[in-house]
Amino acid sequence: MRAISVLKAGHWPPGARASDAVALDFDHRHRRRVLLTTEAGREILLDLGETVRLGDGDGLVLESGGIVRVIAAPEAVLDIHAQPAVLLRIAWHLGNRHLPVQMLEGALRIRADHVIAAMVAGLGGHVHARAAPFDPEPGAYAGAQAPHGHGHDHGHHHDH
Structure with a gap:
């Protein structure tokens, strides 16, 4: 078929x-x-x-x-919970690292990563490891895919 x-x-x-x-x-x-x-x-x-x-x-x-x-399909993910202002700050840090993120009601979901889990805890968030479907936001540039995968220029500066 x-x-x-x-x-x-x-x-x-x-x-x-x-x-x-x-x-x-x-x-x-x-x-x-x-x-x-x-x-x-x-x-x-x-x-x-x-x-x-x-x-x-x-x-x-x-x-x-x-x-x-x-x-x-369910896979290893981390659900991130925090107070709204802290969750917003965590979201900024995840975006700064170009990580795929799924928005949940009052929480964020990312793929399991112990380094990011430690960062989230250090920022004041709470991480809950689980197996669940992961369907992240496609991103603002999803309609204009470039050959390298996410459709925008990396000429801008990031502190990593």
């Missing part, structure tokens, strides 16, 4: 239903061409014209007309 296009979550045609699903972690949801195995054990060739960031709930449209739902 071959998947030739993507239906974004929330934009499926009325009455459209998935016949199967494929669970992918964050690193495997930014693809153009790859062989995938569905939950039912079927192989699907994802064969798109350009690289697409697949999100939880997206649908892979099969050449035969069926749809396979994309599921954000």
Whole structure:
């Protein structure tokens, strides 16, 4: 089977239903061409014209007309909690390091990283390690992907 296009979550045609699903972690949801195995054990060739960031709930449209739902697979993440002003400061530091971040209700989620966990604790945040889907913000430059991956110039200065 071959998947030739993507239906974004929330934009499926009325009455459209998935016949199967494929669970992918964050690193495997930014693809153009790859062989995938569905939950039912079927192989699907994802064969798109350009690289697409697949999100939880997206649908892979099969050449035969069926749809396979994309599921954000649980992976090792850190949920970060803090008072609003502290959480905002932590968010700035995460952004300064170009880390992918998922916004939650009153919290932030990042991929597990012990060095960043120590930084967050040092800034006054609380880190809760868990296994959960990771679906970070695509970023302001997501629509204009550059060959190096995130579509903006690194000529500006960062203190690392």
